[in-house]
Amino acid sequence: MMKMLGSLIASAALILAPTGCGLSLKSSSSSKKAFPVTQVSAAVKGSDYQYTAQDVRILRDYLLNIPVDLDLRDKPYDLNGDKKWNAFDLTLMKHIMMEPEPDNDTLVIYFSRTGNTEKIAEYLIELTAADSYVIEALVPYTDDDIKYQDDNCRANKEQNDKTVRPGIANPIKSIDSYDTIFLGYPIWWGQEPRIIDTFLESYDFSDKTVIPFCTSGSSGIAASEKNIADLVPIGNPLKGRRFPASATKDDIKEWVDTLPLNNEKSEAKLLISVNGQELTASFADSTAAKELAEKLKAEPVTIALNEYGGFEKVGKLPWSLTRTDVNIETEPCDIMLYQGNQMTIFYNSHSWSYTKLGHIENTTQEALKALFGEGNITVTLSLK
Numbered sequence: 385m386m387k388m389l390g391s392l393i394a395s396a397a398l399i400l401a402p403t404g405c406g407l408s409l410k411s412s413s414s415s416k417k418a419f420p421v422t423q424v425s426a427a428v429k430g431s432d433y434q435y436t437a438q439d440v441r442i443l444r445d446y447l448l449n450i451p452v453d454l455d456l457r458d459k460p461y462d463l464n465g466d467k468k469w470n471a472f473d474l475t476l477m478k479h480i481m482m483e484p485e486p487d488n489d490t491l492v493i494y495f496s497r498t499g500n501t502e503k504i505a506e507y508l509i510e511l512t513a514a515d516s517y518v519i520e521a522l523v524p525y526t527d528d529d530i531k532y533q534d535d536n537c538r539a540n541k542e543q544n545d546k547t548v549r550p551g552i553a554n555p556i557k558s559i560d561s562y563d564t565i566f567l568g569y570p571i572w573w574g575q576e577p578r579i580i581d582t583f584l585e586s587y588d589f590s591d592k593t594v595i596p597f598c599t600s601g602s603s604g605i606a607a608s609e610k611n612i613a614d615l616v617p618i619g620n621p622l623k624g625r626r627f628p629a630s631a632t633k634d635d636i637k638e639w640v641d642t643l644p645l646n647n648e649k650s651e652a653k654l655l656i657s658v659n660g661q662e663l664t665a666s667f668a669d670s671t672a673a674k675e676l677a678e679k680l681k682a683e684p685v686t687i688a689l690n691e692y693g694g695f696e697k698v699g700k701l702p703w704s705l706t707r708t709d710v711n712i713e714t715e716p717c718d719i720m721l722y723q724g725n726q727m728t729i730f731y732n733s734h735s736w737s738y739t740k741l742g743h744i745e746n747t748t749q750e751a752l753k754a755l756f757g758e759g760n761i762t763v764t765l766s767l768k
Protein backbone atom coordinates (compact mmCIF):
# COMPACT_ATOMS: atom_id res chain seq x y z
CA MET A 385 0.00 0.00 0.00
CA MET A 386 2.78 2.46 0.91
CA LYS A 387 4.48 1.63 -2.36
CA MET A 388 1.28 2.27 -4.22
CA LEU A 389 0.72 5.56 -2.42
CA GLY A 390 4.27 6.63 -3.14
CA SER A 391 3.92 6.02 -6.83
CA LEU A 392 0.58 7.78 -6.88
CA ILE A 393 2.06 10.85 -5.24
CA ALA A 394 5.12 10.84 -7.43
CA SER A 395 3.41 10.29 -10.73
CA ALA A 396 0.14 12.04 -11.33
CA ALA A 397 -2.23 13.65 -8.87
CA LEU A 398 -5.83 13.01 -9.77
CA ILE A 399 -8.08 15.98 -10.09
CA LEU A 400 -11.70 15.89 -9.15
CA ALA A 401 -13.85 17.62 -11.68
CA PRO A 402 -17.30 18.24 -10.25
CA THR A 403 -19.99 17.68 -12.86
CA GLY A 404 -23.74 17.86 -12.63
CA CYS A 405 -24.21 14.13 -12.67
CA GLY A 406 -21.29 12.78 -10.68
CA LEU A 407 -17.54 12.87 -10.49
CA SER A 408 -15.00 12.26 -13.15
CA LEU A 409 -11.24 12.00 -13.19
CA LYS A 410 -8.55 13.59 -15.22
CA SER A 411 -4.80 13.63 -14.87
CA SER A 412 -2.89 16.59 -13.56
CA SER A 413 0.65 17.43 -14.58
CA SER A 414 1.49 19.24 -11.31
CA SER A 415 2.19 16.35 -9.01
CA LYS A 416 4.52 17.70 -6.30
CA LYS A 417 2.42 20.03 -4.26
CA ALA A 418 3.33 20.90 -0.68
CA PHE A 419 0.62 21.47 1.92
CA PRO A 420 0.60 22.03 5.68
CA VAL A 421 -0.29 18.63 7.04
CA THR A 422 -0.82 19.58 10.65
CA GLN A 423 -3.08 22.52 9.88
CA VAL A 424 -5.16 20.51 7.48
CA SER A 425 -5.33 17.59 9.81
CA ALA A 426 -6.48 19.83 12.65
CA ALA A 427 -9.14 21.42 10.44
CA VAL A 428 -10.58 18.09 9.45
CA LYS A 429 -10.41 16.80 12.99
CA GLY A 430 -12.62 19.72 13.95
CA SER A 431 -15.41 18.40 11.72
CA ASP A 432 -17.86 15.77 12.97
CA TYR A 433 -17.31 13.23 10.19
CA GLN A 434 -15.83 9.95 11.43
CA TYR A 435 -13.79 8.34 8.69
CA THR A 436 -14.04 4.57 8.60
CA ALA A 437 -12.13 1.80 6.87
CA GLN A 438 -14.87 1.81 4.27
CA ASP A 439 -14.06 5.43 3.41
CA VAL A 440 -10.41 4.51 2.98
CA ARG A 441 -11.36 1.66 0.68
CA ILE A 442 -13.79 3.79 -1.36
CA LEU A 443 -11.30 6.62 -1.84
CA ARG A 444 -8.51 4.18 -2.64
CA ASP A 445 -10.62 2.38 -5.26
CA TYR A 446 -11.76 5.70 -6.67
CA LEU A 447 -8.19 6.91 -7.05
CA LEU A 448 -7.20 3.63 -8.66
CA ASN A 449 -10.07 4.03 -11.11
CA ILE A 450 -11.81 0.91 -9.80
CA PRO A 451 -15.57 1.35 -10.29
CA VAL A 452 -17.26 2.35 -7.01
CA ASP A 453 -20.93 1.51 -6.89
CA LEU A 454 -21.92 4.53 -4.81
CA ASP A 455 -22.95 8.13 -5.22
CA LEU A 456 -19.83 9.92 -4.01
CA ARG A 457 -21.01 13.48 -4.41
CA ASP A 458 -21.49 14.20 -0.69
CA LYS A 459 -18.42 12.39 0.56
CA PRO A 460 -16.06 14.69 2.51
CA TYR A 461 -12.93 13.35 0.87
CA ASP A 462 -11.23 16.64 0.06
CA LEU A 463 -9.40 16.61 3.36
CA ASN A 464 -6.80 19.25 2.60
CA GLY A 465 -9.32 21.63 1.02
CA ASP A 466 -7.57 21.89 -2.34
CA LYS A 467 -10.73 20.99 -4.29
CA LYS A 468 -9.22 17.71 -5.47
CA TRP A 469 -9.41 14.15 -4.29
CA ASN A 470 -5.96 12.66 -4.48
CA ALA A 471 -3.42 10.51 -2.69
CA PHE A 472 -2.76 13.32 -0.19
CA ASP A 473 -6.35 13.07 0.99
CA LEU A 474 -6.06 9.31 1.30
CA THR A 475 -2.89 9.68 3.38
CA LEU A 476 -4.53 12.26 5.64
CA MET A 477 -7.60 10.09 6.06
CA LYS A 478 -5.46 7.20 7.24
CA HIS A 479 -3.54 9.50 9.58
CA ILE A 480 -6.71 10.75 11.19
CA MET A 481 -8.06 7.25 11.64
CA MET A 482 -4.81 6.12 13.26
CA GLU A 483 -4.46 9.04 15.66
CA PRO A 484 -5.72 7.99 19.06
CA GLU A 485 -8.30 10.23 20.72
CA PRO A 486 -6.76 10.85 24.13
CA ASP A 487 -10.05 10.87 26.04
CA ASN A 488 -11.33 7.54 24.71
CA ASP A 489 -10.33 4.41 26.55
CA THR A 490 -11.82 1.84 24.14
CA LEU A 491 -10.30 0.81 20.83
CA VAL A 492 -11.79 -1.53 18.23
CA ILE A 493 -9.02 -3.15 16.19
CA TYR A 494 -9.78 -5.47 13.32
CA PHE A 495 -8.52 -7.25 10.25
CA SER A 496 -11.08 -8.10 7.59
CA ARG A 497 -10.34 -9.35 4.11
CA THR A 498 -13.83 -9.64 2.62
CA GLY A 499 -15.77 -7.17 4.78
CA ASN A 500 -17.71 -9.47 7.15
CA THR A 501 -15.65 -8.73 10.25
CA GLU A 502 -15.52 -5.10 9.24
CA LYS A 503 -19.32 -4.85 9.33
CA ILE A 504 -19.42 -6.25 12.87
CA ALA A 505 -16.56 -3.92 13.87
CA GLU A 506 -18.45 -0.91 12.58
CA TYR A 507 -21.54 -1.81 14.63
CA LEU A 508 -19.27 -2.22 17.63
CA ILE A 509 -17.57 1.14 17.07
CA GLU A 510 -20.97 2.80 16.88
CA LEU A 511 -22.34 1.04 19.96
CA THR A 512 -19.31 1.64 22.18
CA ALA A 513 -18.26 5.03 20.74
CA ALA A 514 -14.79 3.51 20.48
CA ASP A 515 -11.83 4.63 18.41
CA SER A 516 -10.89 2.25 15.63
CA TYR A 517 -7.83 0.90 13.92
CA VAL A 518 -7.79 -1.34 10.86
CA ILE A 519 -4.95 -3.82 10.45
CA GLU A 520 -3.91 -3.86 6.80
CA ALA A 521 -1.37 -6.25 5.38
CA LEU A 522 1.89 -4.80 4.09
CA VAL A 523 1.41 -7.10 1.12
CA PRO A 524 -2.37 -7.04 0.62
CA TYR A 525 -4.17 -10.38 0.37
CA THR A 526 -5.41 -10.83 -3.19
CA ASP A 527 -8.39 -13.00 -4.07
CA ASP A 528 -5.99 -15.75 -5.13
CA ASP A 529 -4.18 -15.46 -1.79
CA ILE A 530 -7.33 -16.50 0.09
CA LYS A 531 -8.59 -19.21 -2.27
CA TYR A 532 -8.57 -21.80 0.49
CA GLN A 533 -9.59 -24.57 -1.93
CA ASP A 534 -6.03 -24.28 -3.23
CA ASP A 535 -3.60 -25.91 -0.80
CA ASN A 536 -0.84 -23.61 -1.97
CA CYS A 537 -2.64 -20.31 -1.60
CA ARG A 538 -0.90 -17.78 0.62
CA ALA A 539 -3.47 -17.88 3.44
CA ASN A 540 -3.33 -21.68 3.66
CA LYS A 541 0.45 -21.70 3.71
CA GLU A 542 0.50 -19.07 6.45
CA GLN A 543 -2.10 -20.86 8.56
CA ASN A 544 -0.10 -24.08 8.27
CA ASP A 545 2.93 -22.40 9.85
CA LYS A 546 2.40 -20.92 13.31
CA THR A 547 5.65 -18.95 13.08
CA VAL A 548 4.68 -16.84 10.04
CA ARG A 549 4.21 -13.13 10.86
CA PRO A 550 2.89 -11.17 7.85
CA GLY A 551 3.89 -7.49 7.93
CA ILE A 552 1.44 -4.73 8.81
CA ALA A 553 1.18 -1.78 6.44
CA ASN A 554 0.13 0.93 8.84
CA PRO A 555 1.21 0.07 12.39
CA ILE A 556 -0.61 2.10 15.04
CA LYS A 557 1.95 4.14 16.99
CA SER A 558 0.77 3.23 20.46
CA ILE A 559 -2.15 1.63 22.26
CA ASP A 560 -1.01 2.91 25.66
CA SER A 561 -3.91 5.31 26.16
CA TYR A 562 -6.52 2.54 25.83
CA ASP A 563 -7.73 0.25 28.61
CA THR A 564 -10.15 -1.86 26.57
CA ILE A 565 -9.35 -3.43 23.22
CA PHE A 566 -11.85 -5.26 21.01
CA LEU A 567 -9.88 -7.42 18.56
CA GLY A 568 -11.71 -8.67 15.45
CA TYR A 569 -10.70 -11.09 12.70
CA PRO A 570 -12.05 -13.75 10.34
CA ILE A 571 -11.46 -17.39 11.19
CA TRP A 572 -8.98 -18.95 8.79
CA TRP A 573 -8.65 -22.69 9.15
CA GLY A 574 -10.13 -22.65 12.63
CA GLN A 575 -7.74 -19.96 13.91
CA GLU A 576 -6.93 -16.24 13.84
CA PRO A 577 -5.06 -15.12 10.69
CA ARG A 578 -1.33 -14.95 11.35
CA ILE A 579 -1.36 -11.17 10.85
CA ILE A 580 -3.28 -10.96 14.14
CA ASP A 581 -0.31 -12.67 15.79
CA THR A 582 2.00 -10.06 14.22
CA PHE A 583 -0.17 -7.37 15.72
CA LEU A 584 -0.38 -8.98 19.17
CA GLU A 585 3.38 -9.42 19.42
CA SER A 586 3.96 -5.75 18.57
CA TYR A 587 2.30 -4.19 21.63
CA ASP A 588 1.95 -4.64 25.40
CA PHE A 589 -1.44 -5.92 26.55
CA SER A 590 -0.41 -6.78 30.12
CA ASP A 591 -2.62 -4.09 31.63
CA LYS A 592 -5.41 -4.16 29.02
CA THR A 593 -8.83 -5.72 28.85
CA VAL A 594 -8.90 -7.61 25.56
CA ILE A 595 -12.12 -8.93 23.99
CA PRO A 596 -11.79 -10.96 20.77
CA PHE A 597 -14.56 -11.23 18.20
CA CYS A 598 -14.60 -13.03 14.88
CA THR A 599 -16.69 -14.00 11.89
CA SER A 600 -16.63 -17.39 10.19
CA GLY A 601 -18.66 -19.76 8.04
CA SER A 602 -19.31 -21.97 11.08
CA SER A 603 -16.15 -22.48 13.17
CA GLY A 604 -16.09 -21.18 16.72
CA ILE A 605 -13.73 -18.72 18.39
CA ALA A 606 -12.27 -21.03 21.08
CA ALA A 607 -9.09 -22.15 19.26
CA SER A 608 -8.13 -18.59 18.37
CA GLU A 609 -8.83 -17.42 21.93
CA LYS A 610 -6.46 -20.08 23.23
CA ASN A 611 -3.78 -19.14 20.68
CA ILE A 612 -4.04 -15.48 21.70
CA ALA A 613 -3.83 -16.29 25.41
CA ASP A 614 -0.77 -18.48 24.79
CA LEU A 615 0.93 -15.87 22.61
CA VAL A 616 1.06 -12.72 24.79
CA PRO A 617 0.30 -11.71 28.39
CA ILE A 618 -3.10 -10.03 28.68
CA GLY A 619 -4.16 -8.19 31.85
CA ASN A 620 -7.85 -8.99 31.67
CA PRO A 621 -8.80 -11.40 28.88
CA LEU A 622 -12.57 -11.49 28.41
CA LYS A 623 -14.52 -14.23 26.66
CA GLY A 624 -14.93 -13.44 22.97
CA ARG A 625 -17.76 -14.11 20.53
CA ARG A 626 -18.06 -15.54 17.03
CA PHE A 627 -20.64 -14.01 14.69
CA PRO A 628 -21.99 -15.15 11.34
CA ALA A 629 -21.60 -12.69 8.46
CA SER A 630 -25.35 -12.04 8.73
CA ALA A 631 -25.20 -10.75 12.34
CA THR A 632 -27.19 -7.56 12.92
CA LYS A 633 -26.48 -4.50 15.00
CA ASP A 634 -28.99 -5.82 17.56
CA ASP A 635 -27.01 -9.06 17.85
CA ILE A 636 -23.87 -7.09 18.58
CA LYS A 637 -25.68 -4.88 21.09
CA GLU A 638 -27.04 -7.93 22.91
CA TRP A 639 -23.47 -9.23 23.27
CA VAL A 640 -21.92 -5.91 24.29
CA ASP A 641 -24.58 -5.49 26.99
CA THR A 642 -23.48 -8.76 28.61
CA LEU A 643 -19.79 -7.77 28.82
CA PRO A 644 -18.40 -6.90 32.24
CA LEU A 645 -17.21 -3.49 31.07
CA ASN A 646 -17.77 -0.74 33.55
CA ASN A 647 -16.30 2.47 34.86
CA GLU A 648 -15.49 1.11 38.29
CA LYS A 649 -11.79 1.15 37.52
CA SER A 650 -11.65 4.90 37.12
CA GLU A 651 -14.06 5.64 39.98
CA ALA A 652 -13.31 3.20 42.81
CA LYS A 653 -10.06 3.70 44.73
CA LEU A 654 -8.22 1.47 47.11
CA LEU A 655 -7.60 3.03 50.52
CA ILE A 656 -4.59 1.66 52.43
CA SER A 657 -4.32 2.71 56.08
CA VAL A 658 -0.87 2.25 57.57
CA ASN A 659 0.65 3.69 60.72
CA GLY A 660 -2.17 6.24 61.00
CA GLN A 661 -1.74 7.49 57.43
CA GLU A 662 -3.94 6.87 54.41
CA LEU A 663 -2.62 5.98 50.96
CA THR A 664 -4.89 6.10 47.93
CA ALA A 665 -4.36 3.73 45.01
CA SER A 666 -5.98 3.30 41.61
CA PHE A 667 -7.08 -0.20 40.69
CA ALA A 668 -5.39 -1.91 37.73
CA ASP A 669 -7.50 -3.19 34.85
CA SER A 670 -7.11 -6.85 35.87
CA THR A 671 -9.64 -9.47 36.88
CA ALA A 672 -7.85 -9.78 40.23
CA ALA A 673 -8.18 -6.02 40.89
CA LYS A 674 -11.91 -6.19 40.13
CA GLU A 675 -12.25 -9.17 42.49
CA LEU A 676 -10.34 -7.30 45.21
CA ALA A 677 -12.65 -4.27 44.84
CA GLU A 678 -15.65 -6.59 45.04
CA LYS A 679 -14.33 -8.26 48.24
CA LEU A 680 -13.67 -4.89 49.86
CA LYS A 681 -17.20 -3.75 49.07
CA ALA A 682 -18.33 -6.26 51.70
CA GLU A 683 -15.88 -5.16 54.43
CA PRO A 684 -12.40 -3.73 54.99
CA VAL A 685 -9.62 -6.23 55.61
CA THR A 686 -6.48 -5.97 57.74
CA ILE A 687 -3.34 -7.86 56.72
CA ALA A 688 0.21 -8.20 57.98
CA LEU A 689 2.96 -7.39 55.48
CA ASN A 690 6.50 -8.62 56.00
CA GLU A 691 9.62 -6.82 54.85
CA TYR A 692 11.26 -8.64 51.94
CA GLY A 693 14.41 -8.08 49.93
CA GLY A 694 14.80 -4.35 50.49
CA PHE A 695 12.20 -3.62 47.81
CA GLU A 696 8.75 -4.75 49.04
CA LYS A 697 6.35 -5.53 51.86
CA VAL A 698 4.43 -8.75 51.23
CA GLY A 699 1.66 -10.57 53.08
CA LYS A 700 -1.11 -13.12 52.73
CA LEU A 701 -4.59 -12.07 51.62
CA PRO A 702 -7.62 -13.84 53.16
CA TRP A 703 -8.64 -15.07 49.68
CA SER A 704 -7.15 -16.19 46.38
CA LEU A 705 -7.66 -13.93 43.37
CA THR A 706 -7.45 -14.75 39.65
CA ARG A 707 -3.86 -14.88 38.46
CA THR A 708 -2.97 -13.36 35.08
CA ASP A 709 0.74 -13.26 35.89
CA VAL A 710 3.22 -11.64 33.56
CA ASN A 711 6.92 -11.01 33.90
CA ILE A 712 7.08 -7.42 34.91
CA GLU A 713 9.51 -4.87 36.29
CA THR A 714 7.60 -3.20 39.09
CA GLU A 715 7.75 0.49 39.89
CA PRO A 716 7.82 1.96 43.37
CA CYS A 717 4.21 2.33 44.66
CA ASP A 718 2.97 -0.62 42.54
CA ILE A 719 0.66 -3.11 44.24
CA MET A 720 0.90 -6.67 42.91
CA LEU A 721 -0.74 -10.03 43.45
CA TYR A 722 1.93 -12.65 44.11
CA GLN A 723 1.24 -16.38 43.67
CA GLY A 724 -2.50 -15.68 43.60
CA ASN A 725 -2.99 -15.12 47.33
CA GLN A 726 -0.39 -12.59 48.52
CA MET A 727 -0.29 -8.83 48.18
CA THR A 728 2.96 -6.99 47.61
CA ILE A 729 3.55 -3.26 47.87
CA PHE A 730 6.79 -2.10 46.27
CA TYR A 731 8.94 0.76 47.45
CA ASN A 732 11.73 -0.24 45.02
CA SER A 733 11.73 -1.94 41.61
CA HIS A 734 11.87 -5.67 41.17
CA SER A 735 11.40 -8.03 38.21
CA TRP A 736 9.20 -11.09 38.70
CA SER A 737 5.95 -12.66 37.62
CA TYR A 738 2.95 -10.81 39.09
CA THR A 739 -0.63 -9.77 38.42
CA LYS A 740 -1.09 -6.03 38.83
CA LEU A 741 -3.62 -4.91 41.44
CA GLY A 742 -3.02 -1.17 41.49
CA HIS A 743 -0.70 1.75 42.03
CA ILE A 744 -0.49 4.15 44.99
CA GLU A 745 -1.07 7.66 43.70
CA ASN A 746 -0.72 10.07 46.58
CA THR A 747 2.85 9.48 47.71
CA THR A 748 6.43 9.29 46.50
CA GLN A 749 8.96 6.48 46.73
CA GLU A 750 10.86 8.28 49.50
CA ALA A 751 7.71 9.05 51.52
CA LEU A 752 6.53 5.45 51.12
CA LYS A 753 9.88 4.08 52.31
CA ALA A 754 9.80 6.37 55.34
CA LEU A 755 6.19 5.41 56.16
CA PHE A 756 6.85 1.69 55.83
CA GLY A 757 10.10 1.73 57.82
CA GLU A 758 12.47 -1.22 57.89
CA GLY A 759 10.36 -3.86 59.62
CA ASN A 760 7.02 -5.61 59.23
CA ILE A 761 3.80 -3.56 59.07
CA THR A 762 0.03 -3.97 59.29
CA VAL A 763 -2.25 -2.38 56.67
CA THR A 764 -6.01 -2.06 56.41
CA LEU A 765 -7.52 -2.13 52.94
CA SER A 766 -10.89 -0.57 52.16
CA LEU A 767 -12.72 1.13 49.28
CA LYS A 768 -12.71 4.88 48.90
Ligand SMILES: Cc1cc2nc3c(=O)[nH]c(=O)nc-3n(C[C@H](O)[C@H](O)[C@H](O)COP(=O)(O)O)c2cc1C
Nearest residue numbers: 496497498499500501570573574599600601602603
Ligand atom coordinates in the same frame (compact mmCIF):
# COMPACT_ATOMS: atom_id res chain seq x y z
C1 LIG B 1 -8.29 -18.86 4.04
C2 LIG B 1 -9.65 -18.98 4.66
C3 LIG B 1 -9.90 -19.95 5.59
C4 LIG B 1 -11.15 -20.04 6.19
N1 LIG B 1 -11.34 -20.99 7.15
C5 LIG B 1 -12.53 -21.09 7.77
C6 LIG B 1 -12.73 -22.05 8.80
O1 LIG B 1 -11.84 -22.81 9.18
N2 LIG B 1 -13.95 -22.12 9.35
C7 LIG B 1 -14.99 -21.31 8.99
O2 LIG B 1 -16.06 -21.42 9.55
N3 LIG B 1 -14.80 -20.36 8.03
C8 LIG B 1 -13.61 -20.23 7.42
N4 LIG B 1 -13.41 -19.27 6.45
C9 LIG B 1 -14.51 -18.33 6.16
C10 LIG B 1 -14.29 -16.97 6.86
O3 LIG B 1 -14.01 -17.16 8.22
C11 LIG B 1 -15.52 -16.09 6.74
O4 LIG B 1 -15.89 -15.93 5.41
C12 LIG B 1 -15.29 -14.74 7.41
O5 LIG B 1 -16.53 -14.15 7.70
C13 LIG B 1 -14.50 -13.78 6.54
O6 LIG B 1 -14.31 -12.57 7.24
P1 LIG B 1 -13.84 -11.20 6.55
O7 LIG B 1 -14.90 -10.87 5.51
O8 LIG B 1 -13.83 -10.23 7.65
O9 LIG B 1 -12.51 -11.43 5.91
C14 LIG B 1 -12.19 -19.15 5.84
C15 LIG B 1 -11.93 -18.19 4.87
C16 LIG B 1 -10.68 -18.08 4.30
C17 LIG B 1 -10.43 -17.02 3.29
